[in-house]
Amino acid sequence: MPHQIDKTALVMHSAERMFHLVNDIARYPEFLPWCAGAEIHERQPEQVTASLEIAKGGVRHTLTTRNQLLMPEAIEMNLVDGPFRNLTGRWHFKSLDENACKVILTLEFEFSGSLSRMTFGPVFSQAANTMVDAFCRRADELYRKEGA
Template sequence: MKKISRSALLPYSAESIFNLVNDVASYPDFLPWCGGAEVVEESEDRMVASILIAKAGIKQSFTTQNFLKKPESIEMNLVDGPFKSLFGVWQFKSLDEDACKITLDIEFEISNSFLNAAIGALFEQIVSTLVQSFCDRAKQVYG
């Protein structure tokens, strides 16, 4: 099982960054590897969403069920996709009114060796750069 953890300090409120990360439908607008995103179900404290990874000739989608604790955390659990397991947690820690620390911890295992060879390194690269992608997006959206 692969484990990746990334964090960053941002000059924005925890709620603002929570809202950016939770806006799954906008992922194709700023994540170059995201070929599509669909919110399948949504309520105040839960979301089921599908994301299409489309990069370097690879197209693979996966679906997660996300448990939302606004503005503190988003917990992601695998519903469907090329993974044997996938679990992740975004944490948004308020430092003051206009500053927060965001942390992403993800654990994943690809379902078989053929798929691992095809998308394992790509998914690892995507996850490793995801926090920075949201930092860049926050600067673009919030200035």
């Protein structure tokens, strides 16, 4: 059964800054509590293939996506490997002015089987539902320190 998660936030940071923050996958373990590791497999100007190790309460899975970089408006994610039948997602950064934007995350996913859904479903759902807030907090920490 397919699931969809839609999250939106207004932030006092530029779309470009938010784009770069979300695209800095290697630093996810520094501020996403459920992210136990991140690995970049391939980086090109308009595409990144990366894996995240998602862990919580003894449940641990690795998820690999290929991300299309549509700088600075969007990042589109597609499943390469992981405990899903399918997974697609899109970060959209809608500029409101020079120092503000609307961040929109849409994820559509279906687990590969009932065991994956039962063991990993709650962990992934919590991670997905808190992701936008975590990136907004991270942006505030990083960019307010710079005086921006």
